[in-house]
Amino acid sequence: MVQDKTIGNRIFDTVNYTLLLLIALLCVMPFIYVLAVSFTSPAEVAKGGLILWPKEWSLASYRYIFSTNTLVRSMLVSIYITVLGTLINLIFTSLMAYPLAKTHLRGRQTILLAVLFTMLFGGGMIPTYFVVKALHLTNTLWSLMIPGAISAFNLIVLKNFFQQIPDGLEDSARIDGCNEVGVLFRIVLPLSLPAMATFGLFYAVGHWNQFFNAILYINDNTKWPIQVLLREVVILASSSIGDSTIDSTEIQPLTIRMAVIVFATIPILLVYPFLQKHFAKGVMLGSVKG
Amino acid sequence: MKQEMYAPAGTPVANARAGKSKIGYLIKDIVRDKWLYLMLLPGIFYFIIFKYIPMYGVTMAFQDYKPYLGFFESPWVGFKHFERFFSEPQFGMLFRNTVILAMYNLLFFFPLPIVLSLMMNELRHAKFKNFVQTLVYIPHFVSWVVVVGIFYILFTTENGILNEILYQITGQKIAFLLEAEWFRTMIISQSIWKEVGWGTVIFLAALAGVDLQQYEAARIDGAGRWRQLWHITLPAIRSTIIILFILRLGNFMDSGFEHIYLMLTPTNREVGDVFDTYVYTIGMTQAQYSYSAAVGIFKSVIGLILVLGANWLAKKFGEEGIY
Numbered sequence: 001m002v003q004d005k006t007i008g009n010r011i012f013d014t015v016n017y018t019l020l021l022l023i024a025l026l027c028v029m030p031f032i033y034v035l036a037v038s039f040t041s042p043a044e045v046a047k048g049g050l051i052l053w054p055k056e057w058s059l060a061s062y063r064y065i066f067s068t069n070t071l072v073r074s075m076l077v078s079i080y081i082t083v084l085g086t087l088i089n090l091i092f093t094s095l096m097a098y099p100l101a102k103t104h105l106r107g108r109q110t111i112l113l114a115v116l117f118t119m120l121f122g123g124g125m126i127p128t129y130f131v132v133k134a135l136h137l138t139n140t141l142w143s144l145m146i147p148g149a150i151s152a153f154n155l156i157v158l159k160n161f162f163q164q165i166p167d168g169l170e171d172s173a174r175i176d177g178c179n180e181v182g183v184l185f186r187i188v189l190p191l192s193l194p195a196m197a198t199f200g201l202f203y204a205v206g207h208w209n210q211f212f213n214a215i216l217y218i219n220d221n222t223k224w225p226i227q228v229l230l231r232e233v234v235i236l237a238s239s240s241i242g243d244s245t246i247d248s249t250e251i252q253p254l255t256i257r258m259a260v261i262v263f264a265t266i267p268i269l270l271v272y273p274f275l276q277k278h279f280a281k282g283v284m285l286g287s288v289k290g
Numbered sequence: 291m292k293q294e295m296y297a298p299a300g301t302p303v304a305n306a307r308a309g310k311s312k313i314g315y316l317i318k319d320i321v322r323d324k325w326l327y328l329m330l331l332p333g334i335f336y337f338i339i340f341k342y343i344p345m346y347g348v349t350m351a352f353q354d355y356k357p358y359l360g361f362f363e364s365p366w367v368g369f370k371h372f373e374r375f376f377s378e379p380q381f382g383m384l385f386r387n388t389v390i391l392a393m394y395n396l397l398f399f400f401p402l403p404i405v406l407s408l409m410m411n412e413l414r415h416a417k418f419k420n421f422v423q424t425l426v427y428i429p430h431f432v433s434w435v436v437v438v439g440i441f442y443i444l445f446t447t448e449n450g451i452l453n454e455i456l457y458q459i460t461g462q463k464i465a466f467l468l469e470a471e472w473f474r475t476m477i478i479s480q481s482i483w484k485e486v487g488w489g490t491v492i493f494l495a496a497l498a499g500v501d502l503q504q505y506e507a508a509r510i511d512g513a514g515r516w517r518q519l520w521h522i523t524l525p526a527i528r529s530t531i532i533i534l535f536i537l538r539l540g541n542f543m544d545s546g547f548e549h550i551y552l553m554l555t556p557t558n559r560e561v562g563d564v565f566d567t568y569v570y571t572i573g574m575t576q577a578q579y580s581y582s583a584a585v586g587i588f589k590s591v592i593g594l595i596l597v598l599g600a601n602w603l604a605k606k607f608g609e610e611g612i613y
Contacts, residue, residue: 020410024425024426027428034443095333096336100330123345123346125566125569125586126574126579127350129573130344149340150333179325184329209432209436211434230436231439235552
């Protein structure tokens, strides 16, 4: 867009660029602050002030949180539910989406309506809790993976995506003697890799970030995912990381909190470039009605 | 009709059908699609167990639910729990808190992604635009615990950086996180920080579809920047704005449970408690299962009415509607 170089336009552009730059920085500054403080020496933190780059580096807070096994255990729990949970999500969702993409299937409309209805109305927290409890899933990590195995929204979007795959490709596999399960795993899923990557990333971020299900279903604090630990340490400000009293000349409680935030955030920032590459596609996938 | 389309006249399937009963076709189709049905089974079980049984479970709101008796054996008590809920003072408080938060959200949050995407649309350097987009989307992907945690660290009166700055300027500190009067401001600012950038995605997608020749034609006709904005850019995202507004109305009762739960403290409950957090407190920590389920149903039913009403409204406006 080439605009006229009038004074008004130039002022508008300058203001616009400056404002957007500030907004963009405002979105990342808190993360930089947290990261910087987590690496700063206790003496410098004690002086206060805004730290965006540590002058005196220190790994004390990281050494401290790794000296207790609480953080490592929570990270392992979170990694476990993220990897296994996402795998369950993808298998369950694609297994159900594939038959629903076949318009000749009897009962398809009924099932689709039943799925859609769950997006409008649900039993709510308390009845769901009792179902999970009746299945003896409470206090197991399964309670964080199974009750959310299929997102109705993702299911419908994936079904629409499968419908766009040309029938000819599937037919060729059928002629070669593949059954429908084979068609799904050998033809349809490999063709849908970008879509699967998108759904996988979104499901995975959801698992990593999930907090409330763990509060609801899990009492045993050795099974806490990282987000629950983070709430304990930062928001409730309890010293549940280890039980030794902290000597504030060696470590500031603040830097420990920062370090835990860093651990709860870093995996997200690591996959973010991939997320960003795919989510525009994901958003457009969702816009297909059917 | 569908079967006819799938089996055109003259094919073996259609010929076979000519002499068979309806049930015969059905069985034949099911046998033909046995693999497909087999693949559906896990999903169907999932929806029945985790969506429809809890949906039946809402009947516990009309019972005195006892965990050892279950949904089917607990004694029925009619509308007892609803009557109690409507006569308690908490009802008015929860309703007020939910509605005020929702109004604040519509007023202060809703317009921001639109403004931001219009600003981003005016950027002419693709690299700078990309840079801004990359940064403003980030907060959307971190958890509410991280967002609230960062706000706690920044705003606390004990060495929180913002309170330090405030102290140097005004000589006093404000307990943003504890005082009830700051609760709604904090909730809305956290929502803005986390979600405004991400909210632009859908508008930018709509704007990407605008034909650049329209701008060129407008410029030749002497339209300045604001006229182009008013006559080309805004009409291009009008239907997106309406749809999102209606969706927001439909979710009016959803105040963002995790978020509010994380921000609740004993001192701000009277302005912070909403239906969802009340259900959790009463149901899970005080074990009044049936009563809390009744509160939950009340909220879900209002939500359902709002969604359907909003969708009806969308169609009335000549938009496609969501369902």
